[in-house]
Amino acid sequence: MLLKLRLDPADENLTGFASNVTGAGPWTPTSTTSGDNLAHQVSVRNDSANNHSGKTLTLTGTDADGRAQVEAMAGPGGSATVESTKYFLTLTSVAVSSTIGADTFDIGWVDEFVSATIPLDWRLDAGTKWLLDVTGTINVDVQFCLDDIPTLTDQNAAFWVEPASSLLAETADSSAIVEVAAGYTAARVQVNSYSSGAELTLRGTQPERPHA
Numbered sequence: 001m002l003l004k005l006r007l008d009p010a011d012e013n014l015t016g017f018a019s020n021v022t023g024a025g026p027w028t029p030t031s032t033t034s035g036d037n038l039a040h041q042v043s044v045r046n047d048s049a050n051n052h053s054g055k056t057l058t059l060t061g062t063d064a065d066g067r068a069q070v071e072a073m074a075g076p077g078g079s080a081t082v083e084s085t086k087y088f089l090t091l092t093s094v095a096v097s098s099t100i101g102a103d104t105f106d107i108g109w110v111d112e113f114v115s116a117t118i119p120l121d122w123r124l125d126a127g128t129k130w131l132l133d134v135t136g137t138i139n140v141d142v143q144f145c146l147d148d149i150p151t152l153t154d155q156n157a158a159f160w161v162e163p164a165s166s167l168l169a170e171t172a173d174s175s176a177i178v179e180v181a182a183g184y185t186a187a188r189v190q191v192n193s194y195s196s197g198a199e200l201t202l203r204g205t206q207p208e209r210p211h212a
Helices: none
Strands: 002-007 013-022 039-046 056-062 068-074 081-088 090-096 104-114 128-135 138-145 178-180 186-194 199-205
Touching (some): 002 186, 013 039, 138 199, 186 199
16 A cells, blocks of 8 residues: 655744634634645734733634544733644634733644544554655654544544654655554654745555455
């Protein structure tokens, strides 16, 4: 089985979902997605010097695989920006526990994202082989898990690990094909940072299961 994932992320945009939201919410984004089919961490920037860190923001949207996802996080302090822990493919609503009055927030995405899940056949005895092709400035991890992804509440609920050091915090092309042991149920790409114009392609192979 041949595996190929080509990622062309949208530039970081701190007002990409909404600009200058105010009042008691909930706020509906003017754009619900970054447009690159990738799940980004969400940023909320406080345009005022007033401290709103005691308030709770509730983000509602979908995860990298398109399943419903919710995250509650503390609001930003004065002239500060907070970021979600989870990665959102879409963002449909941001609620706030109490009004921010006449102050305004900007809601957007940052330069950290994850790809959709790549399913793997964990029953095979042979491992998978991977090759990473990088363009521009980017820092990427290729992660794997042992969880049954379809049974979890969202992709973020899986326990992701990095078993191949040569696919961890990579900033350039793989110098050789990297083999990862058998038994993993899924893989994904996590990007820790990137600059405008960066792209990457992950190529992989996994043996086909023998026919009966």
